[in-house]
Amino acid sequence: MFNNDERYWDIHKLNKWFAISSILFLISMAWTFIDDNDDEFKVYQREFRKMEIEISKKNLEMELESVSEKRVSFEKELTNAQSTLDAQKEKLSELESSLITLEGRYYNENMIYQGQKAEVDGLKYLVEAENAHHDDGEQHGPSHKDDYAAALDLLHKYKLIKEASEIEITDTENAVKELKANVKLKLDELNIVLKNVNIVDNKLFKIDRERMTFANKVGDIVRDLPVIDFLDPYYKVNQVVVRDVKYDVNFAVVPKVDRCTSCHLGLENPDFADAPQPFTTHPNLDLYITSASPHPTDSFGCTSCHAGRGRGTSFVSTTHTPSDEEEKERWKDDYDWEVMHHWLQPMLPTQYTEASCFKCHNNNLDLKGADKLNLGLSLIDKSGCNGCHLVQDFPQLNKVGPNLTKLDEKVSREWVAKWIQNPKEFRHNTKMPSYFGQENQSSPKMKAWNNAEIFAISSYLVDGEKGSISSSDHRFMGDSENGQHLFESIGCMGCHVVEPDPVETETTLKDQTKRHGPNLVGVGSKTSAEWVYNWIKDPLSYNPKSRMPNLRVSDEDAKDLTAYIMSSRNEDFENSPDVKLNENDLDAIAFTHLSKQMPESFANKKLTEMNLDEKLNYVAKKSITHYGCFGCHNIDGFEKSKPIGTDLTEEGSKPTNKLDFGLLHTIDHTNHAWFEAKLANPRIYDRGKVSPPLDKLKMPNFNFNETEIEAITTAILGFNANKVEERIKAHNNVNEMAQEGARLVKQYNCQGCHLIDDFGGQLVEQIGAAEYAPPNLNTEGAKANPDWLLSFLNNPSIIRPNLEVRMPSFHQITDSEWNSIIKYFQHLDNEKIAYRDDLALNQHSTEFKGGEMLHELGACDNCHFYG
Incomplete structure (x- = not known):
């Protein structure tokens, strides 16, 4: 007989393990719910709620204190009005009772009226049906016209009865309102005084459980319980979908999704300006975050500026990036911070946040606030x-560098070689970078290699036979002291400085304007007096694309300026050893380049066929190409180099x-x-x-x-x-000509002398008095006639004879470019009119006569110079 109790596994053990596994499964399920509900952002939201309650309580106290005197006064008036109303309590009660009776009567009368109206509508239909069949001669039962007429009369009677009750009700209501009017008026006045108090109080009622009713307390707890919290939770992910800012996910470009405000909850609230992270207020609320700012959260989100993983809801998953080592160590201790290696765009460190401005403002050359x-x-x-x-x-x-096509007119080959070898030995703050003498060129072999390259490049740039420079030609030199006065007064310092020694200054945009041109230290050791004189007189004759304007100085003034500029020498540089050529090193360089193009045997043969000049020329071209000198300079033979x-x-x-x-x-x-x-x-x-x-x-x-x-x-x-x-890029709001004008203003350093768009004008500080400095051009677009301005810019003339500083001539700027600059001025002042008629003056008008009298009395001469 089959034994039902025989099993492969022991049933008692199976039951035991099944019970254990069921318990473990139950625990894991509970753990899943707990873990899913224990989000990091909820911890911050709970903490923020406590802070919000405390701040709201303080705000409530402050609001109450700010209106305490007014509140007492208005409450007293309200009490008096209420007392007056209480004195008429019997009359009010009588009127309200009468109103209830009247409304009941009116209800019955209106129901009778409505019933009669329904009967009239029915009879009306029957009468219209009779009229429709009258022409056919058909008769369907008795006529209803008499009944309809009688029903209409009765309806009119009921209407008059109803309207009489309506009038009585209206009169009674008005009487009640009149009695209560003063109380309502005083209550409304008190509510206006307590408006902010009520706003804060209502907010506290919603967030502070101590102020909630029992039912609301229960609801506030239940709404955030697991499973139920999908309905309307208080603690939840705050998410913004930024439609106009995209994120590339390889196979698609999708809108950014930001959840940063799940933790950064006080961003828009100025009350949290002193709160710790992540609750503090965002800086510059007039510029960012708020709906009234140019960059509201709904349109720009957070990661469009700060980068990072917007979908993250924890400190690590949002890819925060520390600003320095100290912050990194603190984050590791406080937040268990670690790098998310596979997220390609981690959050920008705080000091680099402005980088993101470029994505929308890539055509703004001077972005305010960045x-x-x-x-x-x-x-x-x-x-x-x-x-x-x-x-x-x-x-x-x-x-950005000078034109090197005519270099042998300006400097000697020896000077060029020493300059290339170490530019800062000649000019401590030169913009020319150092290619040689760097840490990967410190070996003797590399130094010899570099010297050969330098010699070859200098020989290519300067013909040794032509490059003999004399700095002591007195035909082109005048009074050095007057030259210094001219240099400091006519406007040279708008672009140039003469700083023999390094000066500890902070690098700023404004500081950049006075260093637009080179520091003119050591020029006497560099070039000839003749070249400096000719350059001052006409820079475009040497370089037609030069940014240097023509200051229209006389021959004598040009000589004086030349004498002053040439008086600065660098004897240490002059006495430093020249760069010498070792032909073996030159051969090694030439062979290295040749062997990259052909087999070594061919390279050796090619090298033996070259004379010294050919080797120098070959190595120079290869070295110029290798180092990319043509990126900054115009060099013969490299016009099309990439x-x-x-x-x-x-x-x-x-x-x-x-x-x-x-x-x-x-x-x-x-x-x-x-x-x-x-x-x-x-x-x-x-x-x-x-x-x-x-x-x-x-x-x-x-x-x-x-x-x-x-x-x-x-x-x-x-x-x-x-x-x-x-569509959200900033340049869409700026005319293309205005953008070109802004670029030209930067290119020619107009802000070195003038204040434009509230920036620049450092020459005013050099001169020391605004009335003797170049004019403030902040309102030039609204002030100046475009035709006159174009004429003046093309041919500057003396307007204020008392000034020594002068507007130079920029002959290299075309009419089209001047018009772009004028358009830029007009854009800054929101000036839409491109053309203006000549001003017509009525010299017989009262206004003209009044102005003439004020002028005669000296009202204008007190501030303005006339010449």
């Missing part, structure tokens, strides 16, 4: 970074695994840390490497200070692949 970004872009432009590196949204429009540097158009979005950190492990693996180190020491990533000369890093050293490095890094981080809809 001083660091402006400085970075200015440094990139003035240092010629975009001459070697392509930046599609910030291209190089003009070569930039040699990395394309930086989207450098700010480049993943860190595509940045070569070399053998260094002391630098954080972040893009901004890589940029900082590269700018501070461009050859640092060659450290420890063994590379042949042509494979070594070759970016020159600009000797940027920390402020400049931070500003340039900000700008580079702004060159990224982030996409925004064209």
